[in-house]
Structure formats: C-alpha cells, structure tokens
Amino acid sequence: MMANSPVPLSQPPRAETSSQICDRLWRLYLEMLRIRVIERRIAERYGEKEMRCPVHLSIGQEAVAVGVCAHLRKQDKVMSAHRSHGHYLAKGGNIRAMLAELYGREAGCCGGRGGSMHLIDREAGFWGAVPIVGSTMPIALGLALADKRRGGDELTTAFFGEGATEEGVFTETLNLACVLRVPMLFICENNGFSVYTPLSLRRAPDFEFGSYVRSHGSLYFSGHGNDVEEVFALTGQALSAMRQDPGRPCVVEFSTWRYYEHCGPGQDDHLGYREAEQIKHWAERCPLAVARTRLLALSPALDPEMTAAEKRYIREIDAVIENVRSSPMPDAATLQRGVFAP
Amino acid sequence: MSDKSPTRELTFAEAIREGTALCLARDPRAFVIGLGVPDPKGIFGTTAELAAEFGADRALDVPLSENALTGLVIGAALGGMRPILTHQRVDFALLSLEQIVNQAAKWYYMFDGRGGTIPIVIRMIIGRGWGQGPQHAQSLSSWFAHIPGLKVVAPASPADAKGLLVASVEDDNPVIFLEHRWLHNMRGPVPEGYHRTPLGECLVARSGSDVTVVASSHMVIEALRAADFASAHAGVEMEVVDVRCLNPLDFETIANSVKKTRGLVVADDDTRQCGFAAEIVARVGEAGLKLNAPPVRVTYPDCASPSSSALAAVYYPAAPDLFLAAARIVGRGASLVDKFPKRPCPVDVPYLEFPGPF
C-alpha cells in the first residue's frame, strides 16, 4: 500500500511560495495520518468485541475528507453517511464522543443510541450522518436552504459514495437544489463499489455522470481523490466557481478506493470481487504515501517528524480508548428518553 | 388559546387556510411547501392566495420529489425554520416514508437530543369517493401512529382543523396531519384569532351513558349521525369520543368514557388488521376495564379501496354500521337499523352537489 506515487501533481496557484505549499501539505498530511491511525486502531481492537456496532472504515479515502474539510470553517456544515469517520474527524468532530459512541457508551455523541453509523457533532459543524444511503443529501439541502433564507454565508456539504447517486433521492435533491437555487456542495467519493457490486453492474457503459449532473443545472468537477493536494485544489476551484455563479449547487466527484472490506475491520481482497490490476493500481496510490513522498521531496527533514507524529497519534487514540472503556454505559432507565422533543 | 365565542362558521378547508395564514403571519420561520400549494386550486382551498399574501417563497410549488422534499423540510427545520409540507393524497407521501420514518421520527431520539428537533408538519389528505380507487383513497393512519416519534393528528371539525394545525406548527416534533377529503367542505363554528387546540387530548364530541364510540377524522361525523339516530329512535345514548390525536394518545379520556358506559365501539377510517382500532381494544383490555359485551371494531375491510361505486358502497363503514354495533352491544334497537334514513346522495360523494373528480 505504501508505494511511490505516480499520481500527477496538481497545479499550485502561482502566488504561493514553495514553503507555503509545503506547510499546507504538511498539515493535510498530518490530518490524514491522524484519521488513518484512529481507524487502524479501531480495526485492530474490533476483534475484542467491545465495539459492538458495524464500522465502515474510510482507510484509503482520507484525502477527500481532509482536502475538502480544509476549506471549511467551523460554522460550515457537513453531513455524511455510513462511512463517515473521516468526515467527522476532518471537520473537527470530538474524538472521544466518537469512540464512546462506537463503544456504546453514555458519553457517545448519540449517548450510545447510534453507533458508528450515526455520528454527530454540531458544535464542530458536523450535522449528522445516517446509514440509509443517500438520506442526508436532502436534509443537507434543507439546512442550506435555511441558511440562504436567513442570509447566512455558511456552506453546507454532503459527503456520499457513488452508490448514493443511484438512489432517486440524489436526483430529486440535485434538481431541487438547482430549482430552488441553493448553493450546496455535493462531494461524491467514487470508490467503484457498492459493497461488492462494481460500477459496471450499476451503470450502463455509456452513462456519463458529469453530463447527468450538469444537465440539471449544477456545476460539476472531477478529479483524483487520493491526492490530497488535488482534492484541496479542486475543491478550491469548485468553491470559486460557486462564488462566481451564486445560487448554483456543485457536485465534485473524486475517484478513490477503500482498502478495507465494505464493513468491518479486515481486508477482503481474497474474495476476488475486485480485480488484481485495480488493487495494484490503487495500492500504489495510497493518499498518505502520495503526500509523504511529495513532502519528503520538498523537505527531507520531515521524515523523523512524521514518525514522531504517528507515535503521538497512537498514544492519543490509545488514551481515548482507555478513557472511553472505563466510562459508563447508558442507564437503562433512559431507554425512552426523547421519543418526543419536549 | 383564544376564548372568543365561536359564532362564526367556516369550512374545514377555510379553517386550515386561516390557521396556516395565522402561522405564517406570526412566525417568519414558517412556510408552506408542496405540489400545487400556490396553484389556482390551492390544495382544495387550504392554501388559496397564501402566495399572494405572504410571497412566493412562503408558499412554494415544487417538483415531484416527495422523498427529497421531506428531507429538505427536515433540514430546513434543523436550520431553524418551521415548514408545513403538503401532500394532496396520503398515497403520494408513501414515496417519502424513508425520510419520515427513518429520519424525521427518529432524529431527536437517535442523536440523544443533540441532533436537534424537527418541527415540521406534513399534511396528508385521505381521499375517498368518486371512484378514486386503490391508490387515492387509503388512510394508513395506523401506520403513522405506529411509529415512535411521530405525532399523528386527525381533526374532525373545522374548529379543530384550525386549532390542531396551529398547535402542530408550534410543536417541536414532526406531526403527520391527516385531513379527510370529505371534511374539507363541511362547515362549522371556528374561533377567530390565534386559536390552538393542544395535541394529545381527545374530545368528548357527544356525551352519552350507554356505549362509547371512539372515532377519528371523518368517522366522527358518521358516529355523530349514528348517535343522533340512536338517541331519537332507539333510546340508546352513544358517547362519541373524537380521538383528534392518534399519537400521543389521550387514553385517559377514552378509559373514563368506557368506565362509564361499559360498552366500546371503535370506528376507524382504515383497514382492520393491526390497526388503530385494535390498539384501542387492546388498551381497554390491558387496563382491565369491564365491558358488558365484547368490543366491536368498525373499520374498512382488509382489502384495497375499490373504485366502483357498487364496491365502495360496501367498503366504507357508515353511520348505520355504527348504530348497529352500538345497539347490539346495548342489547336493544338493532332492528331499527332498517329505519336509518337513506343518505341524501350517492355513496361515492360526500354531498349531492359534489362535482368530483377529486
């Protein structure tokens, strides 16, 4: 997985100095590394059977979460779906509340009612993730509509996989966003699979997603989702296109790959549902390795700092896990609390 | 709540329109959205001229996207607005069950309060008559009442249509607001001004000592007709409890009535199996309330609502069925059902002048 990367370099904006570029890449890298370390730890400890809920790891897809969220302010809103750890963390979601939720604890972000597929941290601008594929897209649109009506300048972003675009609700939402002229950002992570089902069984050979999106009146961009600099640059382009054309939503599609099984702590390439060539292609494009290689070319002295950062993140997540494991489970007496809002 | 004397009469549809306009005027966060809201028919008059009065962005027309629209109003509610979403038929809202059941109903609970509240009202119209058939004339009220987290309101009078609508808009929970199409043109006294009827309170629409009829929505009208006849011709005093709100349910009022009468008929505008009527019977049983005779459910039969007027005539229960059930429970007057006055119009219209088609 950690191979040298042939992913093409994106064009940095001319005004930036190489040290600025290096600084930014370093920050993006660190954030990806933090997410990778956390999810790897989740995978490693899953077998202890204390995290008793399904987990959809985003290992391999960190660059999209990090590159997009790097543009977002705290007050900007993000919603996501079943594979949301990366989005939640990149948006600044509370790590302890997330782990406590996975461990079914009272201190979880949903008080233990949701599990890994229901993350939320509104203070960080993460307005919720739910596992019904496609379901948060219209809700995010409603949030964006409310902001627009209020005259606010918050941006709302919905993250989803390409599978969600097959749901009617995607088309309904995109069309509504265009008709109501609500500028929201749709980030599609195309990892080629819906569980085990390849895109080739889900779209006709001549289906063109970009034209489909544009024909509704939306902006559309696409790029490499495993190159965090490209994700960052393309998101920047998308946002400036949205600023120049107010009222238009924008869909940005990133190609990427999940390294783990659809759901669970392991890798499942032995099952043979993904072609060896594809597996190799993407193994050579690990988003962390791509960024690391480029960083070391810019500044070889960063090597030990990378190692130190990884150790630090491991210590941090281990401390969070131990803290969470010793925290209380929800009180059974609270079972029916909040069926109705007061 | 306003205490003004309810002398003035409005139709049920006008009452909804008035309640909606009051909400829009009072709360800038409120808006109405749905197919045909600003069109010339204005959802059977319930949204007539709202766009002219409040502006096009407070009374929005939309593409045919029931599911995304429901998500949209959920998100708008999370963002601080108070949307009213309309469906011209319950049947069309089925395309949005995912958002209603998985998201709106659960949001507050599943995020343990931290996800925020979903103050939305989803108006759905229960169709009937003029051969509307299997996909334009079902009620499904029991389905919605089955879902924890949804409030389910089904007014039977113009006053309650207004009062419950206002209370639904004020409520911080998702509210399913069921309107029977045959009620829209009924007239009745409606309090003026900002009038609200609290959710979760049954109304004893007519008191009586012999047998309790628990009914909601249009069935209340049938029950009141039955009660008039029973009292005048059979000396049977039927107490009619108008449920008004299926969830949360004010069981106390129902129980008090049953304790008094020791007889129970449940009239439900819905099919029978696993329905709301069964719920009432079960609760009465669980509460150990003594009945002088077994309880009776009067519901639609367990099949789809047919189009032909010949089939519709036997599909929909009506006042004579309720009278018969009550008379049998009380043990007198059942044979008088043959004397029940004939409907003044065919069975597939609410009144003689009804022009159809919807």
Ligand SMILES: Cc1ncc(C[n+]2csc(CCOP(=O)(O)OP(=O)(O)O)c2C)c(N)n1
């Ligand atoms: C409406 C719905 N249908 C099916 C599923 C089961 N399911 C969960 S994730 C998933 C695949 C979704 O693929 P995609 O949206 O591309 O996201 P990815 O898992 O690849 O990140 C499926 C089919 C679901 N959760 N919701």
